[in-house]
Amino acid sequence: MIDLSTEYLHLRLRSPLVASSGPLQKDIGNIRRMEDAGISAVVMHSLFEEQLEIESSELDRFLSGGTDSFAESLDYFPDMAGYNIGPDAYLDHIRRAKDAVAIPIIASLNGISDGGWVEYARSIQDAGADALELNIYDLPTDVRTSGAHVEQRYVELLCHVRSAISIPVAVKLCPFFSSIPNIARQLDDAGADALVLFNRFYQPDFDLDQLEVYPHLKLSDSSELPLRLHWVAILFGRLQADLAITGGVHSSTDVLKAMMAGARVAMMTSCLLRHGIAYAAGIEQELVEWMEEREYESIQQMQGSMSYISVPDTSSFDRGNYMRVLSSYALRR
Numbered sequence: 154m155i156d157l158s159t160e161y162l163h164l165r166l167r168s169p170l171v172a173s174s175g176p177l178q179k180d181i182g183n184i185r186r187m188e189d190a191g192i193s194a195v196v197m198h199s200l201f202e203e204q205l206e207i208e209s210s211e212l213d214r215f216l217s218g219g220t221d222s223f224a225e226s227l228d229y230f231p232d233m234a235g236y237n238i239g240p241d242a243y244l245d246h247i248r249r250a251k252d253a254v255a256i257p258i259i260a261s262l263n264g265i266s267d268g269g270w271v272e273y274a275r276s277i278q279d280a281g282a283d284a285l286e287l288n289i290y291d292l293p294t295d296v297r298t299s300g301a302h303v304e305q306r307y308v309e310l311l312c313h314v315r316s317a318i319s320i321p322v323a324v325k326l327c328p329f330f331s332s333i334p335n336i337a338r339q340l341d342d343a344g345a346d347a348l349v350l351f352n353r354f355y356q357p358d359f360d361l362d363q364l365e366v367y368p369h370l371k372l373s374d375s376s377e378l379p380l381r382l383h384w385v386a387i388l389f390g391r392l393q394a395d396l397a398i399t400g401g402v403h404s405s406t407d408v409l410k411a412m413m414a415g416a417r418v419a420m421m422t423s424c425l426l427r428h429g430i431a432y433a434a435g436i437e438q439e440l441v442e443w444m445e446e447r448e449y450e451s452i453q454q455m456q457g458s459m460s461y462i463s464v465p466d467t468s469s470f471d472r473g474n475y476m477r478v479l480s481s482y483a484l485r486r
Contacts, residue, residue, distance in 0.1 A: 389415025
């Protein structure tokens with residue numbers, strides 16, 4: 154019998170298939186269908202602090218300048234005049250999801266102030282969430298903001314939240330730090346139970362006819378996976394925190410690669426939006442068939458087997474790979 158189980162955020166999961174934060178989770182029926190399709194845990198759509206602070210005089214500026222960057226906020230802010238801005242609806246949704254399914258429910262919080270993160274993290278814990286993912290989307294636009302300042306803000310936010318709640322906390326990272334291993338270590342030292350690699354940046358595009366900047370959302374595909382594999386493989390075995398891959402997971406092959414790099418779970422949303430929630434059941438079946446053919450007994454057996462500390466030649470993870478790739482390219486004639 155193939156054992157697909159894994160452990161993530163101190164939660165025992167039946168498989169590494171986790172639904173990452175997305176719009177499907179706004180419907181309790183969808184969450185039930187995810188459980189039926191083999192999804193082992195669900196990360197809820199994010200609660201944005203801006204929703205709760207709409208009366209602020211700064212909100213209009215923030216929305217016009219920032220929400221085009223958030224995949225989820227494109228769906229959250231269609232008509233703010235008719236939107237329930239309080240946290241009650243989100244917290245009640247967590248409670249109803251917990252009542253509806255047996256799989257863990259991981260809340261997602263995207264805040265902008267230290268006080269807001271802590272206040273809403275406590276409310277989320279009180280609502281019964283099994284864990285909390287901090288979806289820190291800090292996009293510096295001030296030329297005076299240093300990389301060290303951005304890193305310090307991540308660590309301070311984590312420390313404030315970690316000191317206020319007892320449920321496990323994951324931090325969702327972006328791929329643009331100057332030293333990903335160092336910020337990962339800082340967050341690990343600060344008490345992160347897991348690191349999620351990576352948040353996707355949704356840059357706006359230009360409409361040359363209307364001379365306007367407009368939202369541009371493109372679902373991920375498997376071509377985005379190698380960046381995640383690269384850094385998870387480098388970090389595996391060097392941190393106490395669990396590692397999760399999100400972005401570019403679309404097939405059983407992608408899940409297997411994520412496990413061999415060292416991830417505890419492989420998160421997916423775009424493939425469920427594109428193919429339907431039942432698509433996850435096919436991925437699980439293919440995982441089992443692949444493992445049976447190659448005589449793997451468990452997911453744990455392969456986790457980290459192709460990581461930096463496990464392979465005999467580590468040059469594929471550093472400059473050696475850069476030189477090899479460039480020298481291997483042949484011009485077509």
